[in-house]
Amino acid sequence: MRGVVKSFGAHVVLNGVDFEVRSGETVALLGPSGTGKSVLLKHIVGLLLPDSGEVLVDGLSVPHLSRDSITRLRQRIGYAFQMGALFDSLTVYENIRLGITDEKLYRNRTYCDDRVATCLKMVNLSPDVGRKMPGELSGGMKKRVGIARAIAGKPRYLLYDEPTSGLDPVNADAMDALIEQLQDELRVTSVVVSHDVRGSFRVADRIALLHHGKIHKVGTPDEFKHAKDEVVREFLDRDFQLLGAGF
Amino acid sequence: MATVAESSVSSRTASLVVTAPSLVARHVIAGFSHVGRFSRLVLELLRALREWRQWVPRAVEQCQNVGYGSLFIVLLTASFAGAVTSLQAGYQFTGSVPLYVMGAVVTESIILELAPVLSALILAGRIGARYAAELGTMRVTEQIDALESLGRNPVSHLLLPRVISGAVMVPVLVVVAILAGLLSGYLAARSSLGITTYDFVYGSRYFFRSFDLWYALIKAEAFGVVVTIIPCYVGFTAEAGAEGVGRATTTAVVWSSVTVLLLDTVLAQLLLPT
Numbered sequence: 414m415r416g417v418v419k420s421f422g423a424h425v426v427l428n429g430v431d432f433e434v435r436s437g438e439t440v441a442l443l444g445p446s447g448t449g450k451s452v453l454l455k456h457i458v459g460l461l462l463p464d465s466g467e468v469l470v471d472g473l474s475v476p477h478l479s480r481d482s483i484t485r486l487r488q489r490i491g492y493a494f495q496m497g498a499l500f501d502s503l504t505v506y507e508n509i510r511l512g513i514t515d516e517k518l519y520r521n522r523t524y525c526d527d528r529v530a531t532c533l534k535m536v537n538l539s540p541d542v543g544r545k546m547p548g549e550l551s552g553g554m555k556k557r558v559g560i561a562r563a564i565a566g567k568p569r570y571l572l573y574d575e576p577t578s579g580l581d582p583v584n585a586d587a588m589d590a591l592i593e594q595l596q597d598e599l600r601v602t603s604v605v606v607s608h609d610v611r612g613s614f615r616v617a618d619r620i621a622l623l624h625h626g627k628i629h630k631v632g633t634p635d636e637f638k639h640a641k642d643e644v645v646r647e648f649l650d651r652d653f654q655l656l657g658a659g660f
Numbered sequence: 661m662a663t664v665a666e667s668s669v670s671s672r673t674a675s676l677v678v679t680a681p682s683l684v685a686r687h688v689i690a691g692f693s694h695v696g697r698f699s700r701l702v703l704e705l706l707r708a709l710r711e712w713r714q715w716v717p718r719a720v721e722q723c724q725n726v727g728y729g730s731l732f733i734v735l736l737t738a739s740f741a742g743a744v745t746s747l748q749a750g751y752q753f754t755g756s757v758p759l760y761v762m763g764a765v766v767t768e769s770i771i772l773e774l775a776p777v778l779s780a781l782i783l784a785g786r787i788g789a790r791y792a793a794e795l796g797t798m799r800v801t802e803q804i805d806a807l808e809s810l811g812r813n814p815v816s817h818l819l820l821p822r823v824i825s826g827a828v829m830v831p832v833l834v835v836v837a838i839l840a841g842l843l844s845g846y847l848a849a850r851s852s853l854g855i856t857t858y859d860f861v862y863g864s865r866y867f868f869r870s871f872d873l874w875y876a877l878i879k880a881e882a883f884g885v886v887v888t889i890i891p892c893y894v895g896f897t898a899e900a901g902a903e904g905v906g907r908a909t910t911t912a913v914v915w916s917s918v919t920v921l922l923l924d925t926v927l928a929q930l931l932l933p934t
Contacts, residue, residue, distance in 0.1 A: 460805050498805065500806070511810055
């Protein structure tokens with residue numbers, strides 16, 4: 414991303430964001446609620462278009478892609494939404510099956526059965542969950558199913574939007590473990606949007622802090638831990654105080 | 661005191677003079693923006709027709725919802741409309757015109773106006789509210805974003821099947837409504853006015869032209885598209901959480917009902933020879 418600006422009415426959310434993710438790494442995008450982390454994530458997949466600036470994925474300028482090209486690009490990106498965003502009129506099985514973006518494979522019932530079972534196993538859910546409707550699932554399970562749907566199409570990139578928000582600490586830890594496990598198994602490039610510092614330190618190779626519509630600092634978890642920067646310290650200290658944890 | 665009041669009134673007038681043009685301009689721009697977005701949606705719908713593998717199975721499902729699900733309420737409305745038309749015509753015409761005219765009045769009123777318009781208004785409430793609420797909820801819970809992020813076209817998955825179901829099923833429901841309205845009209849005329857079957861049928865056939873039925877079907881087709889496409893547009897573009905969904909639902913019902921009435925007038929002017 415280069416110089417991305419995005420406003421909603423008079424409210425400027427992103428004010429010249431420069432942000433790069435290298436192949437194979439996991440980057441955690443941190444920042445307090447309402448700073449535009451999810452907005453930034455939606456630009457990567459073309460769900461939002463910038464007012465100005467460039468968004469490049471695989472060398473393609475996302476805002477300028479045709480419908481067919483953006484469809485092909487999206488087939489390479491898995492997007493796990495904050496609340497799961499499961500289709501509530503479809504079973505869990507059908508939800509995950511929709512993640513199989515190759516039309517030929519999507520119509521192959523045997524492949525779909527295998528793939529859905531595999532994805533459910535990857536997110537540590539039992540196969541019988543496939544028969545349930547989203548309304549029957551807990552918040553944590555919905556997030557897991559959302560991740561299962563995101564990985565069903567074997568994407569090259571994975572975007573997580575607040576994977577641990579709304580979860581209790583035990584489930585949040587389990588979710589972080591799941592993200593780590595998926596990184597090891599799938600070897601994908603990932604962006605994790607979060608305001609959970611501890612979890613981000615656990616899963617990320619690099620961390621970026623979004624502050625006042627701009628990327629304030631990018632660095633490894635170690636660099637962040639030892640940063641003297643006032644904004645970084647303020648953000649980290651607040652989160653660790655809330656968690657009752659320390660460095 | 662008077663001076664203070666006068667100055668307050670004059671300052672309010674001045675502020676109105678300043679703000680009124682910007683308020684009008686804002687509404688005009690919003691109106692044009694809706695026209696633009698709606699036109700784009702129509703183009704997207706036409707373009708999505710080629711993705712038949714996506715929309716055909718879902719359209720069949722929606723046809724069942726619209727057709728079977730609305731059958732009872734359409735039958736009920738048409739039956740009451742037929743009976744009331746018959747009773748009112750009897751009240752107005754008894755003693756002044758031959759009884760067989762009742763057959764013509766009931767038949768023409770039901771076919772030309774009551775069955776298509778009442779069915780469309782009922783469906784604007786039933787299907788319109790449902791579609792706007794469904795799509796609005798999907799929008800605010802990011803389900804539509806999720807569909808797009810999976811590289812799937814929400815127009816062919818969600819909107820086109822709903823519009824197709826309206827275009828296919830509303831004419832069918834209107835035919836059913838016509839039959840129900842005619843039957844109830846005949847029964848009401850027979851029981852309250854004592855008209856014979858022969859006279860009723862004679863009157864019905866005397867003034868009937870086959871174009872009347874085509875006219876009803878053309879109206880039904882247009883109404884079928886209107887009562888689905890407007891709620892789809894409104895729901896698809898819903899914003900701001902539960903309040904936005906509620907607003908979208910109301911807007912969808914009001915706008916599709918008003919458009920049905922407007923279209924009714926326009927089609928009468930265009931298609932009925934005077």
